[in-house]
Each structure stands twice: as structure tokens, then as C-alpha cells.
Amino acid sequence: MSGGAAGAPKPLPSSGPKSLREMPHPLATSSSEEMGPALTPSPDLLLPRSIADKDLSLPNGTPVDTSSPASSSSLLNRLQLDDDLDGETRDLFVTVDDPKKHVCTMETYITYRVTTKTTRAEFDLPEYSVRRRYQDFDWLRNKLEESQPTHLIPPLPEKFVVKGVVDRFSEEFVETRRKALDKFLKRITDHPVLSFNEHFNVFLTAKDLNAYKKQGMALLSKMGESVKYVTGGYKLRSRPLEFAAIGEYLDTFSLKLGTIDRIAQRIIKEQLEYLVELREYGPVYSTWGALEVELSEPLEGLSACIGNCCTALEELSEDMTEDFLPVLREYILYSESMKNVLKKRDQVQAEYEAKLEAVALKKEDRPKVPTDVEKCQDRVECFNADLKADMERWQNNKRQDFRQLLMGMADKNIQYYEKCLTAWESIIPLLQDKPETK
DSSP states (O other): OOHHHHSOOOOOOSSTTSOTTTSOOTTOSOTTSOOOOSOOOOGGGOOOHHHHTSOOBOTTSOBOOTTOTTSHHHHHTSOOOEEOTTOOEEOEEEEEEEEEEEEOSSOEEEEEEEEEEEOOTTSSSSEEEEEEEHHHHHHHHHHHHHHOTTSOOOOOOOSOOOTTTSOTTSHHHHHHHHHHHHHHHHHHHTSTTGGGOHHHHHHHHOSOHHHHHHHOOHHHHHHHHHTOOOOTTOOOSOOOHHHHHHHHHHHHHHHHHHHHHHHHHHHHHHHHHHHHHHHHHHHHHHHHHHHOTTTHHHHHHHHHHHHHHHHHHHHHHHHIIIIIHHHHHHHHHHHHHHHHHHHHHHHHHHHHHHHHHHHHHSOOSSOOOOHHHHHHHHHHHHHHHHHHHHHHHHHHHHHHHHHHHHHHHHHHHHHHHHHHHHHHHHTHHHHSOOOOOO
16 A cells, blocks of 8 residues: 555545636536526525635635646656647546456455556556456446545446346456456546545555555544534525526436436347348258259358348447447446435535524524524535536536547447448349350
């Protein structure tokens, strides 16, 4: 385990490089449109400007350290390894590969090699290679949710599969899961806050992760407990319009994707059934040609044509299963993760409004706003800023992913129909009348 993992946890930045008012609404039609107020509680619950202008704090009340390595300015000062399309400096690269099957007395499972290359000072070495199984990835995600509740945590592929329907040790299933786990870590790596999480550091570097799980880290455990929001039955009066719009969008988005996913699975199922028929259909012409000497050549050609069409359709079905469906499912899970963060934000605002109202009911000439109310306001502002930033990042990733996905799907379908066209065109000369030889 690296030295960075054993040290005290670093403060959690809350809003990233942009101020709350400068950040564009993720659902706005134009990126140049200005944001409305950052938080819109009931008019009678507004705090004095002196309190509203306070610096943001962590959910546990710790002041934000603006010199945190999660800021974009500090990233730009690091040794540059590569630039992505957005111009952000990248100094951490993680890949998941080399799946291996382990057969033990009690269980059988798959592990994956996780390779890390970095120039960050938080790591003792420039390169690490460890092996992790699915439950380790699941542990990491749970820890990220505990320690960074204001952020959107990327989803993992579903753990459970229907026995007898999907073989979880098949080469195809393992490769599909490997790709999903690789994408999961890359999402975290590219995040300006999550990539600096102490648990992520340990996941990438610790040779014996099980020992770390049992031992734990007292400071991080306490931190995780301190940012769990217990709202005690507070009820939100009304969700601010911008977050209500996000919630409505996510509901519609997940509903549409779920419909596409179900239809796509039916299409693939019908394609596989059609393949079974084609595999029986083609050889019939070949056996017929053996009985008809004069027709043997065109019949053999027709049999070969159908066989080529079978191969092309099989490739198309595999591409749909391995490339198209996993992206749909990832974004369905992604939208659910975003909804959960939105609910947490609502709970914290409800708590803030209830406490603020309780202060307003006190009949004092100069009521003093309690510290816990100020901290609660900071939590709401922290949630607002982080949720907006993550929503914007998620929308950008979604646009890129679906553009690539749909272009790939179009290309695969074009290739499929071109192969079928070539196959059918190849038998036309065999079917045309040939001039008789004198």
C-alpha cells in the first residue's frame, strides 16, 4: 500500500473550477445561458447576505481547502502525460485486462489485472499492477458513495445473472464484464474529485486489499460516518426548478432507454432464431445439388451464399450483444445513480429549511443563526455545486458515448448488408444462361 493511502484524508473540494453562478444548466439549450439562483428555498427562509456569502464547507463542516489537488489549476501544473479532447491534463491512467479464473474449494471466481500508470505525488511508484475480483470493485463503489455523497458515482455492471441463461464464466461474458469494469475505473480516473479519493488510491495500489478491508482506516471511517445524512423525517417543500427539470429529464431518459433495451433484446433474440433456420436452410441446396448434376453449380453457389449471410448476421448479433446493449444498461444504471444523488440533495435541503424555519419562529429581536444551520446551508450549496458539475460532465460523456455508439451501429449494419449484397451478387453469374459450346 502506498504512502498516500496511509496518510490523513485530504479535504473534499465542493464545486470545482467554476463558481456556482457561472456553471451552465446541464439541460439548457445554450451553454451561454446564465444560471438562476443557486438555491431557492421559501422566501421567508432566506438567510442574511453575510451568511449566504460564506465560503463553502464540507458536509461534515470542514472548510474547503482551495489548494486541493482536485482543482483544475493544480492538475495543469503537473507533469503532462496526455491531453484529452476537452483540454484537461491527464496524469493517471488505469486499465483492466487479463481475466483469470480461480477454482477454490468453496467458490470459483474471476480476477482481473488492474494496471495503473501515474505521475501524481500521492502515489509512491509510477506504476502498479494488482489483481481484483468483482466484489473488490463493488467495495470501492460503496466506499466512494460513503465518502463522497455529493458526487455521482459511476455504476458497476450488474453482479447477478440468471443461472442457466448466462454462463458467467464464458469467454463472452467475462470479456463484456471486463470492458464494463475498465470503463468504471476510467470514469473515476477522469473525475477531478473522485480520482483523488483515498479509497481509490488503496484499490489501485494495495497488494492485499482484503487485509485493508478488515483493518480499515479509522480516519476515513469516521469521515464516512460524518457525511451520512440522517434527515429525521424532514420533508422538502418544493424542489428548485432546475433540479426538478433534471429529475424529470432522468425519468424520461431512463424510461426511453429501458424501452430501447427491451426492443433491442427482442431483435437479437429473433435474429438468433433466424440464424438457426438459415443454418438448416443453406445445406438443403447443397444436398439437392448432389442429386442434380446440371444444377449442382448454381445450387452449391446458393448454399454458399446463404452460409455467408449466416456469418454476417452472426457477427451483427454479436456486435449488438457485446457493444450496444452494455452501453444502454450502463446509462440506465447511471440515471438511477443520479436520481439517488438528487434525493440526497433534496433531503439535505429539507433539513436546512426545517432548521431555518425553527430559527425564524424564535421570537427574539436579534436571533442568532445557529452554527448547525450555517453548516446545513453549506451542505446544500455543496450538493448543488457538485451535482451540477457532475451532471454537466455526465451529459458531455453521454453525448460522446452515444454518438460513438450510434455511428458504430450504423457502420456495422452497413457492413452486414454489404456482405449480404456481395453474397447474393456472386451467384447471379451462376444463374445466367451460358452460351452453348459448339
